[in-house]
Amino acid sequence: MDEHFVWVTTRRVRPGALEDFERAWRPSAHPDGMRRAFAYWSEDGEEVTGVSFWESRQACDSWRGSDAEKQRRDAMAPYVVEEREGYYRGGELAIP
Template sequence: MEENFVWMTTRRIKPGTLADFERLWRPERHPDGMLHAYAYWSDDEQEIIGVSSWVSREACDAWRASWEETRRRAAMAPYVLSEQEGFYRGRELIVPAQP
């Protein structure tokens, strides 16, 4: 089975700031080696989970060390109350078809 690489970040943001936060969250250009990116938020719009898939850990690490990512994270910082992040490897789960 093919191995996948994802970077996940969970952030708690200040109430009422989702639209402003999400505008700053989007990178100015597509990062090299990024395959997909998704954002999910809680009903109260105060917790956001970002999930990005990458061709490799090295591609993700290169983006995270870039000046563009440093600047993006600094722009988001005034909205962030807490943050957890991590890099993961995994595989697609094959779910049986419905009868």
């Protein structure tokens, strides 16, 4: 199994604020070291989970400490009720 480093963030968004949140959420530049990214929305539009794949934890930490990420988080803050995040390692499972 090819191992990946993954950063997962789940945010609960204020009711009716999903469109504004989405505008603030997208980074202004592609982060160095990010390989892929996915976003998943709950059916009610009040929870968003982002999953990003990174070259290394160091690359992810570098982005998380950057001014661009701070500005992005500041822009999202008015629309976020709760945020959870975590680092994970793992890989794709083969489906028989």
